[in-house]
Amino acid sequence: MKNIVFLFLIFLCCNKKSVTLSENKKVVLDTIVVSFLDVPKDFLYPLKSGGTIENSKFDVQYFSDNEVFNLKLNEEKSIKKIPNKEDYIEIVHSYNVFDEISILVKKGDSVNINYIDKTPNFKIINKEVRKHDLDYDFLVRKFIFKSKYPYFIQSKNNPIFYIDDLSILSRKDFNIEALKKNIYLNAVKELSKERIFLDSIYKNNEFSLVNYNYYKQRNYYNLLHINLKNEIENEVIDYKINDSLVKYKFYRHYIYDYIIKNNRIKEIAVSDGSILDSKAAFDSVIKSTSFGEKTKKFLLYTFLEEIINNFSKPDAEKYFQLFSENVTDKKLIEIIEKKYYGISKKATQKESTNVNFINENKKETSLDEVVSNYKGKVLYIDFWASWCAPCRAAMPSSRKLHETYKNENIEFIYVSIDKNFDAWTKAYKKEFISGDNNFLATNYPEATLYKEILLKSIPRYLIYDKNGKLVNGNAPSPDSQEIITELKKYL
Known part of the structure; x- marks a missing residue:
């Protein structure tokens, strides 16, 4: 200090x-x-x-x-x-x-x-700053966009997309296409009003020039963006690339959605919903000759991270190699290698091979010891944390699943990646998971296993078979239908 x-x-x-x-x-x-x-x-x-x-x-x-x-x-x-x-x-x-x-x-x-x-x-x-350099968004929401806390249809990044009255969604005569068209037309009107409003503030000397140019560009790209979002036939999209604007969220959001819309990138079904086909999006950016260096780097980096987080390790390795061949920023490549250990074949195994835990009494143990102690039983391991809302939301389903299999050869293991022992203690007591199978990870994310299975987000579930072999490194969640079928394979 x-x-x-x-x-x-x-x-x-x-x-x-x-x-x-x-x-x-x-x-x-x-x-x-x-x-x-x-x-x-x-x-x-x-x-x-x-x-x-x-x-x-x-x-x-x-x-x-x-x-x-x-x-x-x-x-x-x-x-x-x-x-x-x-x-x-x-x-x-x-x-x-x-x-x-x-x-x-x-x-x-x-x-x-x-x-x-x-x-x-x-x-x-x-x-000293001009009168409205720091409160423009409050002004435009008050005078142009009428709803203070709108219900967004498309994205929270686009305050122009909202429904004032959610009850219309349940009406028999509700027409989603008509609603989208109405929202689009209203959005165009509101953005036009905003441009006039913006000009008036600047003419009154209440805006600095740099802020005026910034918000004017944002307004312009928001208008392009809603043209991307709307589904009116024969709409002409005035597509603009500006490498110098990559540092601004409105441009990044626009250019990301442009790739998805223009290349008709689809959603892929997975066990717990669907994910964007980020591999196809990545490929489309590689093939394009339209983008400046900064825009291309941003898009490839963004889609690469989605691939790493949502697809298999071989996919992650393949697309990291493609990224390295198409991006000249060596520092960024090093950042990715460090951030996602094992994604490059140059990575070395410097981290601890053991996955270390402590229990509620701070007694040390390891994942290997836990697996060995329960040999002859199937293990369903839940990685979670006190601060993880989706993890906590799945706990009731986990308890129900546990009750369903209480007479079977299945053990439910809970491993928190909390850094704060007290926060973990309070959380596991509230979730009723205290006991012999309740642990705190002490060397996350350094242990080799975490790198090998790319455990970077939670909740995450693993299954070990009766022989102590990891048979599913990204198992279905306890609140899914697929988990029943998956567990039965190993009983």
Whole structure:
């Protein structure tokens, strides 16, 4: 904290004419400082439903080079430093589940965010700003988009898509195509109104030029985006590529959906629903000659991550190789190799081969020991965490499944990847899973097994057969129909 205050004071003392800056001062001028003040407690701590700050109730993100970075909060007052090479970055703040506000912040700025009625208020404390540089999204929602908390049909990123009255969905004369057409036409009208509104603010000298250009571009791409979203026949889409806009969410969202729409990328059915055919999307970007280097890199990186997370390890390895051959950013390739261990055949086995646990009494054990102790029984292992809302939501089904097989040779093992022992303790007691088969992982994600099966998200379920062999590294969830058939294979 003392270092942050010291750096901040140095920044205040600097003037624009300084040319003989020390290295420390250069760091400050290339850094954006964001301070979160008076954050509502239910933004910080687990909700009754089991969700937390990470469940989209509260999310602050910015885009830097190749990835979207989220600013995480761990305490009521939190200061985050963002290294920044470009003059401006976009900070996007989601809150109250559906609402979102975005602002531009310049290199060297210090930003305070405080909360009134759980709504973020921005203030740049190192310089004067124009009247509406920081509250434009609130204004446009109030004067153009009439619903404060709209029900979105398409995406929370598009406040133009909403239904004021959900009861129409149950009416006998409800026509989804007519509704889509009406929404589209209304959206075009509202975006046209926004352009006029935006111009009026700028003419009144209540907007800086950089903010005016930013919101004008956002309005323009939102209009292109709804042309992508609508399904009116013979609609002409004015497709625009602008490599310099990849740093902005509205452009990334637009260009991502353009790939899906223009190339007719389909959904693929899986056991628990459907997923986008990200492999086909990736292939279409490789074949295209239309994209600039930054846009192409963003699209390939985005679809590669989807492939890694949703498809098999051989698929992940294959598409990582294609990515490496088509992207010249060696630093990004190294980031992916580090982030997804084992995706490259160059990876070395430096991590621990043992998957280590502790039980409720902090007694150490390992996955190998647990499997060995239950040899002769089928093991259904549930990886979860106290902060994981989907994990917690599946627990009642897990208990029911456990009851169904209580007289069979099946053991249900629960492994939390929590970092906080107390949070885990409170959670497993609430979920009634205390006992001999309840563990906390102590070397996640370093252990080799986690890398081999690409266990990067939860809930995740494994099945070991009676001989202690891992037979399903991504088993159906306890609330699915498929789990019954899958378990019967090994009894």
